Amino acid sequence: MKFSKNLIISKLLGIIQAIEKMSPKERQEIPTPEFIRNYNTIRKIALGMFPNLEKIFPPELEIFKDEIDIEFVRTKYVEVLSYCLEIKELLQSS
Numbered sequence: 715m716k717f718s719k720n721l722i723i724s725k726l727l728g729i730i731q732a733i734e735k736m737s738p739k740e741r742q743e744i745p746t747p748e749f750i751r752n753y754n755t756i757r758k759i760a761l762g763m764f765p766n767l768e769k770i771f772p773p774e775l776e777i778f779k780d781e782i783d784i785e786f787v788r789t790k791y792v793e794v795l796s797y798c799l800e801i802k803e804l805l806q807s808s
Contacts, residue, residue: 719805722760726802733795741792747777747785753794760801764808772797
């Protein structure tokens with residue numbers, strides 16, 4: 715399926731706006747693995763559209779599993795916000 719740059723920017727803005735509505739304390743919390751999966755999917759699609767930006771693209775975020783296979787992440791919302799803003803700016807300037 716082909717996606718437009720505007721659609722990806724809209725998805726990023728959804729994440730950005732949701733996090734910006736959080737309090738500073740909430741932004742320091744850890745999102746769910748599903749939230750990180752969503753970011754990773756959007757990042758992957760965006761990078762696929764502009765593979766020449768790979769060296770300056772924010773990282774894919776890791777989802778870990780504990781000894782009983784429960785998923786968890788170590789990234790805070792504020793980090794996801796920063797990465798989404800970076801991707802949005804890269805897409806808008808490309």
